[in-house]
Amino acid sequence: MSHFLRRQGWVIGLLALLIVLFIATRIIQPGYGSGDFGSLARAVLPYAFAVAAQTVVVIAGGIDLSVAAMMALTSVTAASMMAGASEEYALLVVPFVLAMGLVLGALNGLLIVVTRVPDIVVTLAMLFVLQGAALLVLDAPGGAAAEWLKALISGTVPIPGLPDAIDAWLPKALLVLVVCLCVIWVPLRRSRLGLSIYAIGSSELAAFRSGVPVKRTRIIAYALSGLFAAFGGLALTMSTGIGAPIPGPYLLASVAAVVLGGVALGGGKGGLLGPIVAVFVLRLVRTDLTLLAIDPNVTAIIEGAIMVAVVMFGAFITMRGRQ
Amino acid sequence: MSTSAITPVPFGRRIKRFMADRPLVPLIILLVILVVILQILRPGIVNERWIANTIKFAIPLAILAGCQTMTMLTGGIDLSVGTVATMSAFIMATQIVSQDPAIAFLLAMMPAVLIGLVNGIGVGVFRVHPLIMTLGTSLIGTGCLQVYQRTVIASGAKIPGFLAWLGTGVTSGFPNALLLFVPLAALIVFTLARTGFGRLLYAVGDNERATRLSGVQYWQVITALYVTSSLLAGITGLLYIGLIKAPSLSLAEPLVLPSVAAAVIGGTSIFGGRGGYTGTIIGALILTVLTTLLTIxxxxxxxxxxxxxxxxxxxxxxxxxxxxxx
Known part of the structure; x- marks a missing residue:
């Protein structure tokens, strides 16, 4: 038990923080109910996928600056393909866009491995390339999304045998998030590949000497990141109904949530749960600040200050732990 | 193996070794090639006026890339330079309406010092990753700027005459901005190559542990570095507002990623310990010419x-x- 607590201490602390924030939200706004929770889940969706994309790469010891641009590109691609097309056609669009994310992510990894240019520079260059490609696909926000895709994340999940009051707290968006992440992450975490990803993040040399195919693992890690980013892009199109070629604020948010979620930026440590909880914490803080009727500009300052403070605190804890 | 000394080294290898010994040479060749392509595509475009114009636009980028060079030497990066430059430019343009130029200048430099200090303490004392720290402070800075904008929306803004002169003016073929840039660049090159502080930057980036064990106060070096970087960014903002002449809340933001690119192209290692400012200047010139080329x-x-x-x-x-x- 104490072992479990020590290993998961950070995530448990985050969950406690999240609960405290929910209670605070109820105090600020007694009417805060299931509907608001649903919209929170919908707002979190693209952020959560961006964070998942960043997490995989950071665990493998890298960083991906092209996450937001990748989301923009996949989002506009999906939106422009679905514009004026039939509902069934969207069934083809979704796998196509996901495959596109996977391939482009793998390209990121391939470039890093082949050119030996630092990952920051490669993904920075890819940020420009993907942004440019997004602008070529759609030069202004536009396109459309299939109705069933939009319906996929709005409303709640009806579970037979449960009273509506509980049902209402299970937004579809949350379910989509959990299913998409679990289907990929849980088998990965338990497989040899997942272990390799942690290994190359922890120590590339040690991993290489124990027979881990470092290059292949790195490429796969970036491919997975691209896949998650494509999910994020789809989520954007699903929630807005259009695609926008200008990347949103997902890069900074993803890095901040990764750090807040207890994933060491050096690589090799942490899991996916922490960063996802961290996204909820960050979004809920924003909701609370809005509910408190604080000027949105001041909200940006407070949000930034919280992120910086949390990151400093986290670094401080790691430093103390090492001594 | 004495025969190997006699066998002539193949020409290709010799060229490669020559370029490796003088990393500036391939960069200059690339710059010349770009200019030649430009001249071929638009015969006659490369003239005195074009060169002055290119230098004018390359200078703000080169100074910001100087911030990146110095921070990258220690293994860091400073992504808050765009926000800092924008803040000082915007504050200058709005405060000059009612204040004395000297006071407006001091007010404009204040956020730069503050952000640099916070960056330095975060990276140096708390050991936060510089990428995160500087992104975070730039987020806070942008928020503060938006709040500040509301308070001065009535008083309006103007571009001080001497900044416009410095930013856009050309005296007998030479852009006036060189008056600021040449001493500044000389100072950076001198600091990096000849002073103790410069050596410390290389040392920290090359082997931080060894540096600390030999008695260097890591946090002092890092704090001084990030404050310097922010001050340079603030000065760039003032220069840039004289060039662009339209204060906005995202004035220098488009320069941030190119500034990183310029430093990297210039041969500064993003992992620290290797690089220099001369390469960065050429990197900034390359990027500026490249932008022109793509526009044409x-x-x-x-x-x-x-x-x-x-x-x-x-x-x-x-x-x-x-x-x-x-």
Missing amino acids: LQMPEGARRILFGLIVLFVTAAYLRIVEER
Whole structure:
């Protein structure tokens, strides 16, 4: 038990923080109910996928600056393909866009491995390339999304045998998030590949000497990141109904949530749960600040200050732990 | 193996070794090639006025890239330079309406010092990753700027005459901005190559542990570094507002990523310990010429960005190849 607590201490602390924030939200706004929770889940969706994309790469010891641009590109691609097309056609669009994310992510990894240019520079260059490609696909926000895709994340999940009051707290968006992440992450975490990803993040040399195919693992890690980013892009199109070629604020948010979620930026440590909880914490803080009727500009300052403070605190804890 | 000394080294290898010994040479060659392509595409474009114009636009980028060079030497990066430059430019343009120029200047430099200090303490004392720290402070800075904008919306803004003169003016073929840039660049090069502080930056980036064990106060070096970087960014903001002449809340933001690219193209290692400012200056010139080239080709904005990204990637990869031959 104490072992479990020590290993998961950070995530448990985050969950406690999240609960405290929910209670605070109820105090600020007694009417805060299931509907608001649903919209929170919908707002979190693209952020959560961006964070998942960043997490995989950071665990493998890298960083991906092209996450937001990748989301923009996949989002506009999906939106422009679905514009004026039939509902069934969207069934083809979704796998196509996901495959596109996977391939482009793998390209990121391939470039890093082949050119030996630092990952920051490669993904920075890819940020420009993907942004440019997004602008070529759609030069202004536009396109459309299939109705069933939009319906996929709005409303709640009806579970037979449960009273509506509980049902209402299970937004579809949350379910989509959990299913998409679990289907990929849980088998990965338990497989040899997942272990390799942690290994190359922890120590590339040690991993290489124990027979881990470092290059292949790195490429796969970036491919997975691209896949998650494509999910994020789809989520954007699903929630807005259009695609926008200008990347949103997902890069900074993803890095901040990764750090807040207890994933060491050096690589090799942490899991996916922490960063996802961290996204909820960050979004809920924003909701609370809005509910408190604080000027949105001041909200940006407070949000930034919280992120910086949390990151400093986290670094401080790691430093103390090492001594 | 005495025979190997006599056998002549193949020509290709000799060239490679020559370039590896003088990393500036391939960069200058690339710059010349770009200019020649430009001249071929638009005969007659390369004249005195064009050169002055290119230098004018390259200077703000080069100073910001100087911030990146110095921070990258220690293994860091400073992504808050765009926000800092924008803040000082915006504050200058709005405060000059009611204040004395000297006071407006001091007010404009205040956020730069503050952000630099917070960056330095975060990175140096709390050991936060510089990428995160500077992104975070730039977020806070942007928020503060938006709040500040509301308070001065009534008083309006103007561009001080001497900044416009410095930013856009050309005296007998030379842009006036060189008056600021040449001493500044000389100072940076001198600091990096000849002073104790410069040596410390290389030392910290090369082997932080060894540096600390030999008695260097890590946090003092880092704090001084990030404050310097922010001050340079603030000065760039003032210069840039004189060049662009339209204060906005995202004035210098588009320069941030190119400034990183310029430093990387210039041969500064993002992992620290290797690089210099002269390469960065040429890197900034290359990027500026490249932008002109892509504009002249009349490509859509999207294709321009794609090409820009690909070229940054290609140049860095090629450069690494050459330098690694050593």
